[in-house]
Amino acid sequence: MAELSIEEIRSRVESDWSRIVDVLSQKIALGSVSAKGITAEHMKASAEFVAQEMREQGVDARVVQSTNPDGTPGAWEVIGSKIVDPQAPTVLLYAHHDVQPVPDESAWDTPAFSATEKDGRLYGRGAADDGGGIAIHSGALHALGDDLGVNIRIFIEGEEEMGSPSFIPFIEKHKDEFESDVIIVADSGNWSDTIPSLTTSLRGNTDMDVTVRVLGHPVHSGQFGGPILDANTLSAMLIASMYDDNGDVAIPGVLSEEPIGGLQRDMDEETVRRDAAIVEGYKLAGTGTLAARMWTKPSISVIGFDAHPVEGSFNVIADSARFRLSLRTSPHQNPAEAQKALADFLVNNAPFGAEVTVDLGENGQGWAMDPECQAVAVAESAMEAAFETAPVNKGEGGSIPFIPELQRIFPHAQVLVTGPEDPKANAHSPNESISLPALKNNVVTEALILQGLAK
Incomplete structure (x- = not known):
């Protein structure tokens, strides 16, 4: 299989672009709100849609219902694999297909479950969190096609927005199907819609x-x-x-x-004050960089x-x-x-x-990326090539408990936390959206990462 140039990858993504946006638009329309019942038919339909999309990209995907710790039926999960060479590295691609509820659709400027394109962004519940992650995986696999040089395993979860109660039992039950050298968790975001990031840590x-x-x-x-x-x-x-x-x-x-892997750029106080609606005259508490105070x-x-x-x-x-x-x-x-x-x-x-x-x-364990691992170097190089600017890595002040659990279960796997969001995404809020130019660059990035890991 040939190593593709970035120009070839961009060209393939460009020719596939209308399909990628259509997949994301269809995913939004499914309204896969797990809070309405993780075992319900609408969640099964969402999982089946994702599985079919993965099958079209050459992944032997199927829908499996998990079991909760108390033995009751759990979420509809999508798992599968694409083995190109038993000797090649294996990469697990993670995203989730469930979305947050929409308590008050009148707070939205566009229909929450109908994809609406406006000013370079696609609006709709789940556009960024985490339909964007599914679109990135789909687009990257399509771009590489028969030139894919790594084995792929997928796990598209159906209850992330509900706290993943069956996550650990499900992973442990299917451990052999998730064993991998690198795990890409596409459920975070970039510094901005023009500056890419790896998420380096979670509290x-x-x-x-x-x-x-x-x-x-x-x-x-x-x-x-x-x-x-x-x-x-x-x-x-x-x-x-x-x-x-x-x-x-x-x-x-x-x-x-202090921030993991060093701090390339501090948080902007004016932006933080505006985003959090901090009252005038309040002095931010703590000492040191604002990034450290909010991330680590x-x-x-x-x-x-x-x-x-x-x-x-x-x-x-x-x-x-x-x-x-x-x-x-x-x-x-x-x-x-x-x-x-x-x-x-x-x-x-x-x-x-x-x-x-x-x-x-x-208790929920925090997580820190290994800034010296090979996968990080590959990912940062891919981001810089795709976005044509150096990445600014960032931490997250919140917690995603399943990431450290993944690291615990697969201690030898290198974990990359990427994602489709940016500060304007409004994940979990009204008017959720995704930057379409950034989504395109994220697809190119992941294709370059998968190609780089093949080496």
Whole structure:
């Protein structure tokens, strides 16, 4: 098989372009919202559509229903392979075919489940997350055709937007069918629609419920107020003690990291302030680069607080208060260790000796790319050639728990996290869209990656 020049690959993608966009448009129209039932017929139809599309690209694809940990039927998954040479490297291509719900279609400027092209972008639920990933895989396999030099395995998941409850049992049951040298997860995005990126890291996560008690029952604030602080105030003191004067997390045992593989470009504060609708005058917390603060340093958020509502309140001292903390951990830290460190800190630093109890929640491991591995070098070279500009790699402050699980199950596989999104994609939000010029470059990129890995 011949090694194709980038011009040949671009030409093949260009001639296939209307088909690629049509596949994505049809995928949007399926409305594969897993929240409406992962076992439902509309999800099976979505999986069958993807499987047929993969078969048309030479992959021996089939639809398999997973099983949940409790033994109940799970999601409709698409798996398959294309073996070109048993001695060649094997690449697993991942994406997911389920999409987020559309709670209020009136918030959309275009029909949510009808692909609409406008100003170089294709709008519709799932256009970027993750129909774009499916389109990239389809386009790259079509572009290489009989010149494909690596073996391909695919896993197009049907419940990613529901937290992937059957993911691990399914992977372990089909481990031989997913064994690979490189895993490409096309479910992230680029720095912008003109600047490509590898996702270098994901923070882990853990949570806990904290109860602060000062009294056996509420008492009158006029009679006892002063020496007895209410539980809400004590909770506020305890929460504040988690940070230093700069707003950095200051919990012994909760680790901090710098961006994985170095930092080519910092986050733009003005853009962050605008995207997050930060009120004027608020000073961003923490020290160091903004990228580190958002990608690789720990963060703690109070995501729930039980207290008496303002409406109907009266003059009593609250005897107890409860709040839920969400801790995003540095990519390399074991989240259970961070969880224990935070719980111990809260119990040991109870304000004025109040009673503090902690109920531990679930943990999700973070992930960090190996910046020195061969697949990364191949991918970065491919991105620069396809986009005609150097990639700016980036981390993600959120968590995608299945990626570290993939790495755990397949420890020798090199993992690349790519994807179709950009800052304008609005994944999970109204008016989700994908940049069509960027999608074309992403298809060229993946074709170049697969060709480069064949070496």
